[in-house]
Structure formats: C-alpha cells, structure tokens
Amino acid sequence: MPRTHSEVIVAGIGQTPVGEHWDLSLRQLATHAIFDALDQAAGLRPQVMYVGNMLAATASRQANLGALLTENAGLSGIEGVTVEAADASGGAALRMAYLAVLSGAVDVAIAVGVEKYTDVIGPESETLLSQMLDADFEAAQGLTPISLAGLLFHRYLAEYSADRAAFGGFPEVAHANGATNLNAMFQRAMGAGVYQKRASKDAQVLNLFDVAPYADGAAAVILAREDALPEGWPEKRVRLIGSSLVTDTLSIHDRPAPLVWDAARLSVERACRAAGVMPKDLDFFEVHDATSLHAALSLEAAGFASQGQGWMLAKDDVIGLSGQIPISTFGGLKARGHPLGATGIYQAVEAVLQLRGEAGANQVQGARLGLIQNLGGMAATAAAHILAI
C-alpha cells in the first residue's frame, strides 16, 4: 500500500523579502530562507533538497544549485538537485519534495525556491525571460512572455466583450493585501481610480498595473512524514493533502483554444481529487497573477467562473480577504512580487501562514483549506497543491 497523503506535513517555512537584492548573491538569498525554515523545523534534518530555479544558468552562469545550496546550508552529503519548469519551478520543486516523502525513501525534504533576477540588467533580461516560451517558434519571432500575454488579452477582450476597466480589481486587491506584507516588494495600496484612468487610455494593452514585477527572492518549505516527527511536536500541523503538475502545449499557437488553460484546469482537478475536496470547499486560492489576464483565466480554469467571465470576479467582495474566494492574500505576484522560480514556494509559505492563523493583517478568517497554483509560461505548466489544517 502506498503511504496516504495525510502523512505529509509542513514542518518549517522561511522566506526573504521580495525585491531587488543588489547586495545579496543567489547563494546568500537562498541560505537565508533555508536557515529560517530549518530553525522552525528544529531537530529535523532534510535528506533531500529540491531547488526551484529558472535563471541561474543564464543570469548567474551557475548550474548545479543542488550541490551549491546544500553546501552553503551545511548540508553537503544529502540529495540535492534543481527542478525547472519556467516560472512554475517552485511549484515543481514542491511537487518533487512531496513525491519523495510519499515514496517512503525519504523522511524529511526541503523545497527551496530562489531567483536572482537582478544579476542581469538591460535589454538582455527580457530575452532571458523568453526562455519560458518556445525558443524556435515564439521567442525567435521576438515574443516575450508579457507581449504574448498582451496578444491574448486583446483576444480575450474581443471574444468575450469583457469590461476593460474591471480588470483593475485584480491589482487593487493584490496591492491592498501587499500593503501589510512585510516581505512584499510593493507595500502600498493603489490610489482610487488610478487604474481606470490608465485603462481608458490604453484600452487593449496590459498596463503597468496589470503586470507583476520580476524580482529577486528565496523561500523554503520543509516537508516531513508525520511518523518521522520527534515526540512532542506541536499538534497544529499544516498538511499537504493534494499535489499535481500538468503540462500543456508550449507554443500557444498550437493550442485549439488559447484562452482555455487546460493544464491549469487539470492541475486543480487532479489536486482536488487527490485531496478528496471540491473547489467550493476552499477558503483561499493563491493564483499565479503574472498579469491580470492570468488571474482571470486561472479563476476560470479552477471553476470559480465560466469561460470568459473570470474578470467579473475582480472585486473586493469576491476575491478580497473577506470575499467568497480570497486570492493573492499576501499580495500575489503583482504586489508581493514575482521571483520566477521562487514564486511557487512563496505561495506555499503564505498558505501555511494562513492555515496556522499567523497571517496577521492578511488573515483569511477561519482558513482551513487552501489551494496554491503556480504556472509556467502561458500555463504550459501548472502545479497545484492543496494544504489543510
């Protein structure tokens, strides 16, 4: 018999502030988050470290982060590898850690997400991001992730006659939540009407407020098999009860319906099935709001809105902290920031804070069940995890 999912618990979390860390190297950033997580999991020593990262090889000319980061954390001799799935690398690393613990071969695993984006500046940085697209058929034509999202946004507005200005609800909620997250890149709420003013000018363009900022950051999560915990471990235990990772066609022009994100949908379905829960049971949903369009399509894919109607949920009383389905509770990619390969681990850390009731001003009251979803590129990869207390 395989182990049951209820045995995988989160034994420690750590995160650095997200932003431009000119003074910290990749290994320093990661080590801060790892040490914080190890401190929380006092007495547990990970046997494996999976590192979610996208840009180290190109931006920092550094491969083999598994060896580098186990070394820098004083953990040489354990297992350590990099897991990459564009900006879903963090979610993918969490998935690998989950499978390792589930396998029974490993008692304690640490999933680390780290990105040092600011090692590259200037036009080159945008080129690096295009790695997440199809190099031969998309990037070679000059497409970047944001320009491709812009094209999809055009199509979304045209196909569904969506209200352009309504999308402002996504960044408004995100920035409102980011304002009280000390680890967020932007800790300031948006002024009233700012978005509407901009949206009326650039009707079909994703504007500054629609696009999440790429950034530096590191976060870590320690998973443990429950029967490996030392005696006396606190009873308040966040459990990882569902996990999935799904791919879709990488080139968006090869998809039959580019505005229907199959991988995003399937990842939620599979994670929910594994966890034995329904989306309606969820108390919050950390979405991958790389753009406002991503937020709308993710809500549709997860079944919270019909196709073409995700934008209608962009209101505080629906997605705000006290809404029907709170999203981006610590600011999401938009306000907390989007450290690419680290983002999926930040989502996990934030979900744990919610479920432990340690979210402070960002607390979703009574949160007992949360979904986190990390997308790679235009949802070519979707990693979904369900956490519960």
Added chain:
Amino acid sequence: MPRTHSEVIVAGIGQTPVGEHWDLSLRQLATHAIFDALDQAAGLRPQVMYVGNMLAATASRQANLGALLTENAGLSGIEGVTVEAADASGGAALRMAYLAVLSGAVDVAIAVGVEKYTDVIGPESETLLSQMLDADFEAAQGLTPISLAGLLFHRYLAEYSADRAAFGGFPEVAHANGATNLNAMFQRAMGAGVYQKRASKDAQVLNLFDVAPYADGAAAVILAREDALPEGWPEKRVRLIGSSLVTDTLSIHDRPAPLVWDAARLSVERACRAAGVMPKDLDFFEVHDATSLHAALSLEAAGFASQGQGWMLAKDDVIGLSGQIPISTFGGLKARGHPLGATGIYQAVEAVLQLRGEAGANQVQGARLGLIQNLGGMAATAAAHILAI
C-alpha cells in the same frame, strides 16, 4: 508500509547515436529517444516525464523542456519538468522517476536525458561548461571543468606516485568497447602504444585520450510499477533495485581531501544498501569517465581499489568485458561520448541491454547485477543506481 524497490521495473528504453547532430534540434533528438522507448513499452502511457538536461537554457535559450518534450511526444497533459544537476542531470532525472513510481502516486514514468551541445560553438562553449563549477569562486578565476580535473590530476600523480602511462588503460578499454557500439561517437579502437607515446611527452597533463568528448544525444528509460504492467508482459524484467543521489561541496578547494570523492562513495554505499547487495556482487559498473582521473577516483570511491590505487585497475583483464569488474561496457563517456545531461540515461539504457543479454559484441557474460554512476562536475553530485534481472 512503503512500496518495496523490487516493484520498479524498466519497461522500455531508447537512445540516439551520440555525436554532433547538426541536422537535429533538441526537441527532435529527444523525441527520437522517447518514441523508441514508448514503442518498447507498448501499451504503457507515462504519467510523468522528467528531463535530465544541463545546457538548453544557455545553449538553446530554451527552458521548460518538460512542457516542450511532452508536447512533442504527443503527451501534453501529463506531468513534465526538467531536473538539473550539471552532467549528473540524467542520473538525477532517473532518480526522480524512481521516487515518483515508488510513491504510489504514479504507475509509469519516463526519464529522458537530452543535450544539444553543438548549438553553441567557439570559445563560448567552454564557458557554458563552467556553469557546473562554482561560478563565483572557480569559474570566475577562469577554471573550466577540464582544467580543474587537470589540476587534480597533477596532485594525484604527485601524491600517490602513480604511473602516468598506466592511465592509458582507461581510454583503451573504453575505445575497444565503443568500437562495437553503433551508438558510440567514436567506433574505433585505439592503436597500440599511442597513449604511451603521448603520455611520455605530456607527463602531468590530461591529454586528448584522457578526456571524454562533449556531444549531442538523447536517451530515454520508462519505469513502471510492476503491478501496473498489462497481463502477458514478458517475464524477463530488469528491475531498478537501488537508487541514491548525493551532494558534496561544490567548490573543490573547500573539500578537506579533494582526491577523495565522498559523494561518489556515499552514493554507491546508499544504493547498495537500498538494493541489499555488496559492490563485490556487481557484474559491471558504468563509471562516469569524463576523464581518466574520474575513472580512477570512481573505482576508488566505489571500493574496488584503495585510495591512490585506482589507476592500477586500468587493464583489460580487470576492467575489460571479461575482466573482474567491467566498466564503460559500451565505450563509456570516453568513446560513446558525453552528452552531459543525457549521459546518466545512456548509462541506464546500456545497463538494461547488458542485463537483458542484448548487448551483442559488448555483452558481459552472465550479467545479472549492474551499477551505474553519474557524476556532476567534480563529483559535486553523484547519482548511483543498481539494476538487476
């Protein structure tokens, strides 16, 4: 109870020739190997694909190979991510596939190794390889993997008073075996005395014959839980019975004894313990002979020679196909070629051919138990797997 290791079997293998594939792109190379493996595993559909690759982001500006290769193999919708640990990426991907099947969450997994090294030519290609070293403390000083191996070779010769010319036995055996491997990059035995002549001239330098050629190639291995096999599946089943992956300090100057490869030693110990076998039981050993020094140190680390005496095994009657412990049975990295992130999967494919008795002129007679070891950088990572029939 966790699943027992005896339940993981190899249900299909595939490989392309190793060499300079100017006419094939990364996705084409990989897809050839994947289709071959799928053909062998008729009726089994993988639920996950782990891609071992080191250079795609830098050499081909392509990340997210999980989505790219599941798409190109017609498998979109399954799980797919890249696993990276420098030139141990293939072994790391095999390890992830093993853990996924062992977890019970997955019945069938495919581990793919692919490298398209020739997308970059000229001096830049050597720089790319230095990613596998410590970027800040080794590569920044101008070190490359081969120059670093050269420094270690100096030290080895001095410390152990080893016979320089004796190292020739490693490439001689490798090229003798490569001569009958149709997938090898170099299918020609070395002339008698060639190595000795060169070695006497460049006494302390790793020469052309000591260093494995970096190359293009792709290979794939399908793992399945035995109880997921359809009825009537052939009884001759190769089993993956032991697996480990171990890290060591990335910077070699930070290791207390740079000539003792701890990760290589530990990976063999842990894989053997998991499999319940002893190194002396092994019928062959696919070593990571990136250089002749790597071969010597790997044999020492695995316990086949004492410290400083690995070079003494470099003779046909010890490491040849009929020797005490055959190594590099299809030519190893030296003659089959070293397609970096794909190498570990080639080793697995070759081990399966040996254990099935399908190795033709390269057959190790009566092979029933084999060890494969894939190293990342200067053994900063070591992945070891034990296969049996």
